Structure formats: C-alpha cells, structure tokens
Amino acid sequence: MARIVMKFGGTSVAGTERIRRVANIVRAQAAGGNQVAVVVSAMAGETDRLVNFCREANPLYDPAEYDVVVASGEQVTAGLLALTLQSMGSKARSWLGWQLPVKTFSSHSNARVGEIYADRLLESMEEGEIAIIPGFQGVSEDSRITTMGRGGSDTSAVAVAAALGADRCDIYTDVDGVYTTDPRIVARARKIKYIAFEEMLELASVGAKVLQTRSVSLAMKNEVRVQVLSSFVEDGSPPADTLPGTMIVSELEMGKLLEEGKVERQSVTGIAHDKNEARVVLTRVPDKPGAVAEIFAPLGEAGINVDMIIQNVGRDKGETDVTFTVPQNELARAQAMLEDKQDALGFGRVITDSKVAKISVVGMGMKSHAGVAATMFKALAERGINVQAISTSEIKVSVLIDEDETELAVRVLHTAYGLDAEEPAT
Amino acid sequence: MARIVMKFGGTSVAGTERIRRVANIVRAQAAGGNQVAVVVSAMAGETDRLVNFCREANPLYDPAEYDVVVASGEQVTAGLLALTLQSMGSKARSWLGWQLPVKTFSSHSNARVGEIYADRLLESMEEGEIAIIPGFQGVSEDSRITTMGRGGSDTSAVAVAAALGADRCDIYTDVDGVYTTDPRIVARARKIKYIAFEEMLELASVGAKVLQTRSVSLAMKNEVRVQVLSSFVEDGSPPADTLPGTMIVSELEMGKLLEEGKVERQSVTGIAHDKNEARVVLTRVPDKPGAVAEIFAPLGEAGINVDMIIQNVGRDKGETDVTFTVPQNELARAQAMLEDKQDALGFGRVITDSKVAKISVVGMGMKSHAGVAATMFKALAERGINVQAISTSEIKVSVLIDEDETELAVRVLHTAYGLDAEEPAT
Numbered sequence: 001m002a003r004i005v006m007k008f009g010g011t012s013v014a015g016t017e018r019i020r021r022v023a024n025i026v027r028a029q030a031a032g033g034n035q036v037a038v039v040v041s042a043m044a045g046e047t048d049r050l051v052n053f054c055r056e057a058n059p060l061y062d063p064a065e066y067d068v069v070v071a072s073g074e075q076v077t078a079g080l081l082a083l084t085l086q087s088m089g090s091k092a093r094s095w096l097g098w099q100l101p102v103k104t105f106s107s108h109s110n111a112r113v114g115e116i117y118a119d120r121l122l123e124s125m126e127e128g129e130i131a132i133i134p135g136f137q138g139v140s141e142d143s144r145i146t147t148m149g150r151g152g153s154d155t156s157a158v159a160v161a162a163a164l165g166a167d168r169c170d171i172y173t174d175v176d177g178v179y180t181t182d183p184r185i186v187a188r189a190r191k192i193k194y195i196a197f198e199e200m201l202e203l204a205s206v207g208a209k210v211l212q213t214r215s216v217s218l219a220m221k222n223e224v225r226v227q228v229l230s231s232f233v234e235d236g237s238p239p240a241d242t243l244p245g246t247m248i249v250s251e252l253e254m255g256k257l258l259e260e261g262k263v264e265r266q267s268v269t270g271i272a273h274d275k276n277e278a279r280v281v282l283t284r285v286p287d288k289p290g291a292v293a294e295i296f297a298p299l300g301e302a303g304i305n306v307d308m309i310i311q312n313v314g315r316d317k318g319e320t321d322v323t324f325t326v327p328q329n330e331l332a333r334a335q336a337m338l339e340d341k342q343d344a345l346g347f348g349r350v351i352t353d354s355k356v357a358k359i360s361v362v363g364m365g366m367k368s369h370a371g372v373a374a375t376m377f378k379a380l381a382e383r384g385i386n387v388q389a390i391s392t393s394e395i396k397v398s399v400l401i402d403e404d405e406t407e408l409a410v411r412v413l414h415t416a417y418g419l420d421a422e423e424p425a426t
Numbered sequence: 427m428a429r430i431v432m433k434f435g436g437t438s439v440a441g442t443e444r445i446r447r448v449a450n451i452v453r454a455q456a457a458g459g460n461q462v463a464v465v466v467s468a469m470a471g472e473t474d475r476l477v478n479f480c481r482e483a484n485p486l487y488d489p490a491e492y493d494v495v496v497a498s499g500e501q502v503t504a505g506l507l508a509l510t511l512q513s514m515g516s517k518a519r520s521w522l523g524w525q526l527p528v529k530t531f532s533s534h535s536n537a538r539v540g541e542i543y544a545d546r547l548l549e550s551m552e553e554g555e556i557a558i559i560p561g562f563q564g565v566s567e568d569s570r571i572t573t574m575g576r577g578g579s580d581t582s583a584v585a586v587a588a589a590l591g592a593d594r595c596d597i598y599t600d601v602d603g604v605y606t607t608d609p610r611i612v613a614r615a616r617k618i619k620y621i622a623f624e625e626m627l628e629l630a631s632v633g634a635k636v637l638q639t640r641s642v643s644l645a646m647k648n649e650v651r652v653q654v655l656s657s658f659v660e661d662g663s664p665p666a667d668t669l670p671g672t673m674i675v676s677e678l679e680m681g682k683l684l685e686e687g688k689v690e691r692q693s694v695t696g697i698a699h700d701k702n703e704a705r706v707v708l709t710r711v712p713d714k715p716g717a718v719a720e721i722f723a724p725l726g727e728a729g730i731n732v733d734m735i736i737q738n739v740g741r742d743k744g745e746t747d748v749t750f751t752v753p754q755n756e757l758a759r760a761q762a763m764l765e766d767k768q769d770a771l772g773f774g775r776v777i778t779d780s781k782v783a784k785i786s787v788v789g790m791g792m793k794s795h796a797g798v799a800a801t802m803f804k805a806l807a808e809r810g811i812n813v814q815a816i817s818t819s820e821i822k823v824s825v826l827i828d829e830d831e832t833e834l835a836v837r838v839l840h841t842a843y844g845l846d847a848e849e850p851a852t
Contacts, residue, residue: 016482050502056442057506058513065512068505068520072498076476079494080483086491087484094494098524099569143525 002167003035003125007135007157010044011174012231013077016084022231023084025172030090030130037121037131037164039157040081042073047150063108067137067147070109071097074134074153082132092130095121097137097145102156104138104146111138111146113155113218116163125164133160154215162222169219169226170245171211176230177246178203178210180419181271185407187424189414192246192269194262196254199269202362202396206272216248223250254364267369268417273406274358277307278331279388280324282338284348287320294345295322298337304330308358308391308400322347323389325400328354356388357406360398361413373397379416385409428593429461429551433561433583436470437600438657439503442510448657449510451598456516456556463547463557463590465583466507468499473576489534493563493573496535497523500560500579508558518556521547523563523571528582530564530572537564537572539581539644542589551590559586580641588648595645595652596671597637602656603672604629604636606845607697611833613850615840618672618695620688622680625695628788628822632698642674649676680790693795694843699832700784703733704757705814706750708764710774713746720771721748724763730756734784734815734826748773749815751826754780782814783832786824787839799823805842811835 006029008022022040030036042050050070054061078094085092100121104111121131135153138146148155154171161169176191178200183189195203197220204213210228219226229245249257257263285291292311299306310323326334331354338350366372373390376397380387385408389400401409414420432455434448448466456462468476476496480487504520511518526547530537547557561579564572574581580597587595602617604626609615621629623646630639636654645652655671675683683689711717718737725732736749752760757780764776792798799816802823806813811834815826827835840846 016479019483053442053502053506054509057445058509060513061509062512065505065508065520068508068522069502072501075498075501076479076495079491080479082491082494083480083484083487086488087486094491096494096571145522 001033001035003037003164004029005037005039005157005161005164005166005169006172007039007153007170008041008172008231009153009174010041010047012172013040013042013081014044016080019077019080019084022172023081023088023090025231026081026085026130027088027090029170035125037125037133037160037166038081039133039135039153039160040074040077041135041153042070042077046073046076063110064144067108067145071134071137071145071147074136078132078134082130085130085132090130091128092132093124094132094134096134098139098143100133102133102138102159104140104148108140108144108146110149111140112214113138113148113159116159118160118163121160122164148214151212151215154212155218158215158219158222158224158226161224161226162218166224169224171215171226171228172231173210173228174230175210175228176244177228178248178270180269181410181414182273185273185410186414186420188420188422190419190421194247194249194254194257195269196251196364197248198251198395199362199364200248202360202393203270203272206274206358206360206362206396206398211248219248220250225249225253251364265365266363266418267365267372268361268363268419269365270362271410271413271417271419272360272362273410274360275403275406276328277325277356277358277400278328278352278354279356279400280326280331280334280338281351281353282322282345282347282349283351284319285322286346287318291345292322295338295347296324298341299326299334302333302337304334304337308389308398310389319348325356325358325389355403356400357403357409358398358400359406359409359413360396361417362396364395366395366397375416376413379412380409383408383412385412427459427461429590430455431463431465431583431587431590431592431595432598433465433579433596434467434598434657435579435600436467436473438598439466439468439507440470442506445503445506445510448598449507449514449516451657452507452511452556453514453516455596461551463551463559463586463592464507465559465561465579465586466500466503467561467579468496468503472499472502489536490570493534493571497560497563497571497573500562504558504560508556511556511558516556517554518558519550520558520560522560524565524569526559528559528564528585530566530574534566534570534572536575537566538640539564539574539585542585544586544589548590577638577641580638581644584641584645584648584650584652587650587652588644592650595650597641597652597654598657599636599654600656601636601654602670603654604674604696606695607836607840608699611699611836612840612846614846614848616845616847620673620675620680620683621695622677622790623674624677624821625788625790626674628786628819629696629698632700632784632786632788632822632824637674645674646676651675651679677790691791692789692844693791693798694787694789694845695791696788697836697839697843697845698786698788699836700786701829701832702754703751703782703784703826704754704778704780705782705826706752706757706760706764707777707779708748708771708773708775709777710745711748712772713744717771718748721764721773722750724767725752725760728759728763730760730763734817734824736815745774751782751784751815781829782826783829783835784824784826785832785835785839786822787843788822790821792821792823801842802839805838806835809834809838811838
C-alpha cells in the first residue's frame with residue numbers, strides 16, 4: 001500500500017472523453033489498495049479563455065477578481081473527474097482550495113503555497129475515497145480565492161504530496177519523462193530514469209520545460225519524490241511497480257541508487273538549450289570601481305533578470321566592454337533603461353543581439369568529475385562553434401553561442417558526453 | 427439614499443460587452459449615493475455547457491459534484507462584473523456563496539436558501555463598495571457548494587435583499603415588466619405598474635414565466651419589494667425615481683396605493699395561459715366512498731401533480747367518470763401507473779388528451795368584486811368556447827379548454843375584463 005498523488009495537466013483533461021481516460025489511470029493506481037489523491041488542471045484552452053475575458057473586462061485587472069474568474073477552470077475539471085470516477089464505481093469527491101484549505105500567501109494571481117490542512121483529506125483517503133483537488137488555486141489569509149500563476153498545478157500537486165506525506169507525486173504530462181536532451185533535436189536522446197532535484201532545477205531553469213521550476217524547488221525542500229510520466233499511454237495504465245517515467249529524487253537517494261548500481265555514474269546528466277536569451281554589449285564603460293554596479297543596480301530594481309556577465313579586459317586606457325544577457329522579452333525595456341542613463345553611466349554604445357542561444361550541460365557528476373568544461377569547449381571548438389560567454393555553477397556549465405548553431409551544438413555535446421542511446425528513439 | 431439589490435440574468439451578462447452595459451446600469455444606481463449589491467447569473471449558454479459536461483461524465487450524476495461544476499458559471503460572471511466596474515473607476519468586489527456565506531439546506535442541485543450572513547457585506551457597501559454576488563449558489567452545512575436549481579438566481583437576489591433589509595430588489599430580465607397577458611397574443615396588453623405578491627404567484631404558477639415561483643414566495647414571506655424591468659434599455663439606465671418596470675408589493679402596500687389612487691381598482695389583474703396540461707378521464711369508476719382517494723393516492727406518492735379534478739354525476743347506477751389534469755411531461759407516467767392498477771381500482775378505461783390549455787384570470791379584486799367567474803363563462807360561451815373543467819382559488823379562476831382556442835380565449839377575456847390598452851404596444 002502506498003499513498004500517491006497524481007497530477008494531470010490541461011491536455012490530459014481536455015474534454016470528458018480524456019477525463020474518462022484519466023479516470024482509468026487513476027483507478028488502476030487505486031486498485032492495488034493505494035491511497036490516491038488527484039490534482040487536476042483546467043481543460044486545455046479554458047484558462048486562456050478565462051484570462052481573455054478578464055483582459056476584455058479590465059486590461060489592468062485586479063488580481064483578486066482575476067483569481068475568482070480563472071480558478072473556476074480547475075474547479076470544473078475537479079467536479080467532472082469526481083463524477084467520472086463515480087460513474088465507474090469508485091468513491092471520489094472534490095476538495096476545492098478553500099475547503100481543505102490550501103493556504104497561500106503573497107500576492108494574488110501569483111500566490112505562493114503555504115500550509116495545507118490535510119487532516120480531513122487523509123481521513124477520506126483512508127476510507128478508500130479518491131480525493132480530487134483542483135490545482136493552481138488556494139485561499140488567502142482573508143478567505144479570498146488565490147491562484148499560483150501559470151503552471152501552478154505542478155506546485156499544487158507537490159504541496160499536496162508534502163502535506164499528505166505521500167510516497168510519490170506522479171506528474172502526468174504530454175511527454176513520457178525527462179530526456180538527456182530535446183528528442184526533437186537528438187534522435188538518440190535517452191529517457192533519464194532517475195534525476196536529482198538539483199539537476200532538474202538547473203535543467204528546468206534553462207529551458208527544459210517539463211515541470212514548473214517552483215514545483216521542483218518545493219519538492220526538493222520537502223523531499224517529495226516526483227515522477228514525470230505520460231498520460232497518453234495505452235488503455236489502462238502502467239503497472240504501479242515499474243518506472244515508466246523519470247523519477248526525481250534527493251541527492252541522498254541518488255547516492256544510494258549509485259551504490260546499488262541502479263544508476264550509472266556519469267559526469268553530465270542532461271543538456272538544455274534556451275533561445276530566449278538576448279545579449280547586450282555596453283562599449284567603452286569607464287574602468288573604475290563601482291561602474292559595473294551602477295549599470296546592474298537599476299536593471300535589478302526593474303526586475304530584469306541579468307544572467308551571464310563578462311567584463312572584457314580594458315582595451316583602451318581606463319575603458320572596458322561589458323557583455324551580459326537578459327531574457328529576450330525584457331530586452332527592449334533593458335535597452336531603453338540603459339540608453340536613458342547613457343550620460344550618467346558614461347558608456348559608449350549599447351549593442352544588442354537576440355540571435356543567441358544558451359547551451360547548458362548539467363550533472364551532479366561534475367562535482368567529482370574534472371574536465372567537464374574543458375570537454376565542452378574542446379568539442380565546440382572542433383566544430384568551429386564560437387563561445388560568446390560562459391557561466392558556471394557547481395553542477396552546470398553554460399555557454400552563449402550563435403542561435404543558428406543551437407542544434408549542432410546540442411548534438412555535438414550529447415555525443416561528447418557519451419549520452420547517445422544505442423538506438424534512436426521511435 | 428436607498429439600499430438596492432439588482433439582479434441580472436444570463437442574456438444580460440452574455441459576454442464582456444453586455445457586462446459593460448450592465449456595469450453602466452449599476453453605476454447609474456450607485457451614483458445617487460445608493461448602496462448597491464448585484465446578483466448575477468452565468469452567461470447565457472454557460473450553464474447548459476456545464477450541465478452537458480456533467481451528463482457526459484456521469485448520466486446519474488452526484489448532485490454534490492454537479493454543483494461544484496455548474497456553480498462555476500456564476501463565479502466567472504461575478505468576477506468579470508467586479509473587474510468591469512473597477513475599470514470604470516467604481517469600487518467593487520465579488521462575494522462567493524461560501525464567502526458570505528449563503529447557507530442553504532435540503533438537497534444539492536435544488537437547495538433551498540437559508541440564512542445569509544450579511545454583516546461583512548453591509549460593512550463593505552456602507553464604505554461605498556459595490557457588492558457582486560453570484561446567484562444560484564450557496565454552501566451546505568458541511569461546507570460544500572450547493573446550487574438552487576434552474577432560475578435560482580432570482581431567489582438568491584430576493585434572499586440577499588431580505589438579508590440586507592434592502593429597499594428594493596430589481597430583477598433585470600429580457601422583458602420590461604409583467605403584462606396583463608402575453609403581449610405576443612394580445613397587442614393591447616398593458617404593462618402592470620403594481621402587482622401583489624399573491625397575484626404574481628398565481629400568474630407565475632400558471633405559466634407567466636417572468637420570475638421563478640420560489641423567489642416570489644420568498645419575497646412575499648420577507649416583504650421584499652421586487653421590481654421586474656429590462657436590462658436592454660438605452661445607454662445608461664432609467665433614473666432611480668421613476669418606475670420603468672413592474673413593482674411587486676405586499677397586499678398592505680397595494681391597499682395604500684389603491685387609497686392614494688395610484689392604482690386603479692379592478693377585479694382582474696392579469697390573464698395567463700398554460701399549454702403544458704394534459705387531461706385524463708377515467709371512465710366507469712365505482713361510485714363508492716374512498717374510490718377517488720384510491721386513484722389519487724398513488725399519483726401523489728409518485729410526485730405527480732394533479733390539478734383540476736371533476737367527478738361527474740353518476741350516469742349508470744353505481745358508476746361515474748372522473749376527469750383531472752396533470753402536467754404534460756408527467757402524463758405518460760401517470761397513464762402507465764393507472765393502467766397497472768386498473769383491476770384494483772376497478773375503472774373502465776383511461777382516456778387522455780394533451781391538446782388542452784388552462785386559461786386563468788387572476789386578481790386580488792375578486793375578493794371584493796362578485797361575478798368574476800360568471801363574466802368568464804359568459805364571454806367564453808358567447809364565442810362558442812367549451813369549458814372542460816374549472817378550478818378556483820380566492821384570487822383565481824381557471825378553465826380547461828381546447829388547446830386550439832387558447833389565443834382566442836385570452837383575447838376575449840382580456841377585453842371582457844376591460845384590460846385592453848387604448849393603443850397597441852409598439
């Protein structure tokens with residue numbers, strides 16, 4: 001007997017026919033005597049429809065009322081899944097965010113999940129009732145509906161799993177796991193069986209969009225084992241004792257799996273790419289203490305996320321070029337802000353380039369394997385790929401390259417780190 | 427300064443453009459310093475969409491989960507109207523059924539409204555905030571969402587008005603008031619300025635479907651003045667001090683209005699018709715004590731609503747014919763039940779006819795005017811209309827006639843009671 005939280009995204013519950021398929025998967029999990037709670041998203045397209053209504057009603061919408069409108073999408077799916085399970089003979093009931101309650105704090109429309117009172121939920125699950133919980137929604141201190149921002153249902157699921165002390169949180173999505181890299185780029189990409197939270201976080205934050213980053217952080221903090229797997233499986237569901245998807249586990253558990261030989265020891269676990277970066281070069285920045293801080297302070301205050309930073313060695317006496325990256329959708333704002341302050345900051349010109357890509361290799365193994373970065377630079381140089389900037393963390397090395405070379409670089413690195421599968425994926 | 431509850435139905439809030447028009451009407455009421463609460467339905471078509479989802483998910487749906495799904499329609503409209511009012515510079519917020527709370531009792535999906543806790547609502551309204559309340563929904567004893575059955579938003583509005591001690595409950599709908607009869611049948615039908623609760627109840631129950639019957643009962647019980655008026659008025663709204671629709675008032679207030687000469691004294695206030703009745707004749711029923719009771723007891727137990735009953739004088743020795751009416755949609759069930767018990771009850775045959783119509787004349791004035799029924803029978807007889815059955819109450823006379831003569835009968839009676847307007851309605 002295990003206690004399992006299952007989460008289904010918008011495409012998995014788009015329409016009553018798909019909800020029926022989800023119900024079959026849920027019943028298969030419950031059949032083994034497992035206690036099951038299910039977290040559901042709104043039907044695909046529904047949240048967009050509701051958000052559009054809000055925008056039409058009030059372009060500068062009050063996030064509290066926006067939450068009242070958009071939270072209804074998940075409420076509908078939760079009720080429908082409960083009804084469907086009942087029609088198949090299962091005991092099931094929905095638990096809305098305000099009913100548990102799922103306490104949230106901080107701002108409306110982007111609330112952070114706080115405490116979840118799971119006593120009644122546990123009681124009902126122990127009596128064999130399948131609990132259905134609308135994702136994405138909670139309730140504020142003053143008893144108003146809140147939502148957790150797009151993709152918040154992943155976070156809801158992990159939070160519910162933490163509150164229930166669940167053995168596992170299964171995130172059903174439209175991919176069947178986390179791959180060593182994007183299989184659309186590398187046909188020989190391999191599905192990763194086990195990945196550490198830290199690795200998943202780095203991959204998620206650099207563009208491997210399988211899980212919402214916040215949900216991975218929460219899982220790591222609460223040590224919730226998260227499995228990513230596909231809801232588009234054959235009729236019924238995979239047996240509960242196999243591992244059809246990717247399991248995200250703690251560093252401790254990963255260590256044990258390595259010792260037991262269940263996981264192969266490697267330096268790099270996965271390779272991600274991100275084309276949403278833009279490069280900014282400020283020329284002829286005065287080479288004096290504090291100059292660089294003066295540049296980045298106003299960007300930070302404006303909430304613009306500066307990532308890679310390179311300060312070239314001064315070319316002319318007392319001057320230097322500063323290169324950094326920002327998200328592409330914040331480039332215009334960053335550029336306008338810098339040009340406004342050109343005189344005050346005393347630089348020459350702002351040169352921008354959004355035709356760049358960030359390629360990252362990620363792996364806990366880097367901590368013990370030397371030469372990971374060197375392998376990267378060598379492999380890229382051999383194919384004539386020019387590295388424009390570099391950033392590193394303990395378990396990640398990222399480089400900025402020409403956007404046109406993205407796919408080439410990913411393939412070259414996938415081979416260089418020995419990640420290619422023997423057979424291409426079907 | 428007045429405290430006013432306004433209710434808008436599904437066609438009035440179908441889409442953000444119409445919600446904007448509703449917001450204008452609400453703002454016009456609030457502009458005079460009035461305290462305003464607004465009760466809204468789901469967008470037209472939305473409840474049907476949600477009900478269909480439930481039927482697809484589970485034809486024998488659990489009403490508790492059905493309520494979770496369908497209550498979302500009103501929630502969306504409430505949030506959108508609050509957003510729209512805010513975009514126009516008004517202070518506004520939504521109050522969901524569980525937030526006030528609107529306590530309900532009895533069964534899910536057809537709950538009856540109980541106590542409404544209006545303290546916080548009043549406080550917010552006194553601070554100049556427009557309160558938006560989704561109609562149709564409440565919360566059960568065990569904190570689950572309930573709904574009040576189709577048309578329940580009228581009842582919500584009256585209940586909120588009662589809880590707030592409102593001066594008036596304005597029901598905005600797609601007609602501009604209550605008429606002396608259906609204007610599609612009688613071009614010279616007149617809009618009634620004031621009508622008593624009792625009259626409105628009789629008219630509603632015999633087919634003049636402007637307001638849900640339950641809402642009228644609730645208004646009568648709590649003495650809430652209810653006004654029916656159209657939301658499809660010119661830009662903006664009628665000034666608050668005129669009476670653009672029909673005001674439904676207590677017998678006491680009606681008496682005062684008569685004394686003051688604001689209302690004309692007449693015997694009949696309105697004429698309703700109902701084509702949803704069916705006639706059942708049982709031939710050769712044993713003419714002995716208890717025989718008729720034996721017929722109607724099982725129908726009553728099955729929830730079949732028997733209306734007019736006529737027991738003919740016995741033709742043959744010891745036998746009689748019994749005629750009665752049931753709603754058309756219950757005819758098949760009634761017939762099957764009676765034929766099942768033919769031997770036990772000992773009657774001859776069951777003859778049914780659904781090509782009948784019930785015509786009712788309604789008016790408080792009947793209490794003091796004699797000869798109302800006589801006028802009816804005479805007027806119908808002069809046009810050769812045969813009366814198949816008769817039933818009366820203190821303020822109503824109903825006759826059953828051939829369905830084909832419905833419109834003729836309504837026109838004849840409208841003239842006979844002096845209800846024709848001088849000019850046809852435009």
